[in-house]
Amino acid sequence: xxxxxxxxxxxxxxxxxxxxxxxxxxxxxxxxxxxxxxxxxxxxxxxxxxxxxxxxxxxxxxxxxxxxxxxxxxxxxxxxxxxxxxxxxxxxxxxxxxxxxxxxxxxxxxxxxxxxxxxxxxxxxxxxxxxxxxxxxxxxxxxxxxxxxxxxxxxxxxxxxxxxxxxxxxxxxxxxxxxxxxxxxxxxxxxxxxxxxxxxxxxxxxxxxxxxxxxxxxxxxxxxxxxxxxxxxxxxxxxxxxxxxxxxxxxxxxxxxxxxxxxxxxxxxxxxxxxxxxxxxxxxxxxxxxxxxxxxxxxxxxxxxxxxxxxxxxxxxxxxxxxxxxxxxxxx
Numbered sequence: 001x002x003x004x005x006x007x008x009x010x011x012x013x014x015x016x017x018x019x020x021x022x023x024x025x026x027x028x029x030x031x032x033x034x035x036x037x038x039x040x041x042x043x044x045x046x047x048x049x050x051x052x053x054x055x056x057x058x059x060x061x062x063x064x065x066x067x068x069x070x071x072x073x074x075x076x077x078x079x080x081x082x083x084x085x086x087x088x089x090x091x092x093x094x095x096x097x098x099x100x101x102x103x104x105x106x107x108x109x110x111x112x113x114x115x116x117x118x119x120x121x122x123x124x125x126x127x128x129x130x131x132x133x134x135x136x137x138x139x140x141x142x143x144x145x146x147x148x149x150x151x152x153x154x155x156x157x158x159x160x161x162x163x164x165x166x167x168x169x170x171x172x173x174x175x176x177x178x179x180x181x182x183x184x185x186x187x188x189x190x191x192x193x194x195x196x197x198x199x200x201x202x203x204x205x206x207x208x209x210x211x212x213x214x215x216x217x218x219x220x221x222x223x224x225x226x227x228x229x230x231x232x233x234x235x236x237x238x239x240x241x242x243x244x245x246x247x248x249x250x251x252x253x254x255x256x257x258x259x260x261x262x263x264x265x266x267x268x269x270x271x272x273x274x275x276x277x278x279x280x281x282x283x284x285x286x287x288x289x290x291x292x293x294x295x296x297x298x299x300x301x302x303x304x305x306x307x308x309x310x311x312x313x314x315x316x317x318x319x320x321x322x323x324x325x326x327x328x329x330x331x332x
Contacts, residue, residue, distance in 0.1 A: 009085030009140050009166050013186050013204055016150065016165040017041060020187060020209050021078030024060075025149075026114035028071055032061035033159060035073045038152070044091040044161035057092060061159030072153040074117055078209070079169045079187045080107070080148040083125050087164035088152070089136040097133040098154035102126055105147035109172065117149060128155060136162075145332055146170045171237070173326035176318070180243065184299065184314040185209075189237035189326070193298070196230045197221040201308065203232045206301075212310035215251040220308030229304045236297055236314065238322030239267055243292035245275055246313035247301075248285040256282040257303035262314075264296030267321070272296065277304065285311075295319045 016022040018039045027035035037044075037059050044058040062071040083105060090097040103126040108117065125144055131137050152163055169189045175181075176188060184190040186207040195203045200220035205212070212218050221230045242264065249256040262275035272294040280286060301312055318326065 010087065010138060012084050012166040013079065013169060013191070014164050015077045015079045015081050015083070015167050015169065016075050016163060017078060023076045025074050025076050025117065027060065027073035029062040029157075030060060031063040033057040033059050035060045038073060038160065038163045039075060040162070044089065046092050057159055057161070059091070059093065059159050059161035061093070061096065062154070062157045065157045068156075070153050070155045071157050072151055074114065074149055074151045075163065075165070076149050077147065077165065080146060080171065081167045081169040082146055083141045083144065083150070083165055083167040085138065085140050085166040086126055087136050087138045087162070087166070088131060088160055089162040089164065090131055090133050090159070091136070091161040092134065093159040093161060094133045096159050098131055098156070098158035098160065100128050100130050100155045101160070102128040102153045102155070104151045104153070105144060106149045106151070107145060107147050108149060120149070122151060125150065146330070170329050171326075173323070173330050176237075176326065177323065180315050180317055182313050183236040183238070183240045183242060183316050183318075184234050184312055185237070189329075191235050192232060193235050194233035196232075197306070206232065206309060206312045207234065208311070212248070212250055215308065218252065218308055218310035220252070220255065221303075221306045224306040229302055230306045231300055231302045232312070233300050234298060234312070234314075236299065238318045238326045239295050239297045240316045240318045240322050241292040241295055242274060242290055242299065242314045242316040244313075244315040245288045245290055246285060246311065246315070247280060247288070247309060248311040248313070249280055249308070250283055250285060250310045252308040252310065253282045255307050256280060257305075257307035257309065259304040261302045261304075263300045263302070264294060265298040265300070266295065267297050274299065292316060295322075
């Protein structure tokens with residue numbers, strides 16, 4: 001089985017992307033290209049057209065400075081957490097990329113306005129570092145406190161195509177106490193810890209926000225030519241009791257698994273059957289009510305023999321120990 005450990009910070013979930021609810025809340029300048037482009041999904045496109053203000057770019061671009069200073073943009077993370085790496089991608093910016101950039105973080109609960117964020121307690125995540133043009137400049141980040149917002153500063157000006165912020169999700173646990181929640185969701189702190197095969201699509205997408213809009217937004221394996229089966233291992237947001245499982249094969253028509261099973265892992269390392277091997281249908285959101293009598297910290301999804309799945313949802317409630325762990329991580 002291929003491991004999904006956090007040795008490489010850039011294999012961790014992307015915390016700032018628009019697809020997970022991120023937003024660029026402010027920028028001091030966006031004369032040539034809009035700040036919102038920074039967190040769009042997918043790589044930046046090469047654009048050939050010109051507008052009234054010059055060549056169009058799929059990124060954020062400021063005007064040329066004629067006075068000392070720097071430009072900055074503030075991004076609200078879609079999934080607050082601990083940052084482990086940032087990618088400052090200058091794709092297609094060749095004669096107009098910033099020579100250097102820095103990134104700061106802040107933790108501000110609630111829904112602060114842009115003006116409030118200007119006075120937040122910002123701390124460094126990435127010191128001012130040199131950039132190359134037309135390059136996905138990747139920087140590991142030393143361990144730091146949980147953040148809800150990041151501020152990208154470019155020195156002195158120029159264009160950045162995409163900003164990617166990778167790390168470990170640490171949600172605010174208070175809304176999760178209001179009722180059952182998806183213990184596997186990325187935004188709640190679930191994480192993929194292992195996968196047998198991810199040839200066509202990353203297993204992290206299984207735990208993503210909202211519904212998949214195409215087959216490309218799920219997890220899909222290569223075709224097996226042996227007698228085995230494929231699997232994904234998920235560490236839950238915290239110890240909990242799973243009472244409803246959703247196995248969604250939407251958009252997978254000729255390549256859905258024939259069946260699936262769910263196995264839980266308990267805090268002491270034991271295993272418990274949550275869902276026995278059960279037939280699945282193509283292009284269907286399957287919902288299975290589970291007994292919920294066993295507290296588990298992780299769940300293994302087995303698909304038989306291979307194929308693709310759009311989403312995996314594991315609804316339930318935390319145990320007392322799980323709830324305490326959520327609050328411990330949140331409070332740092």
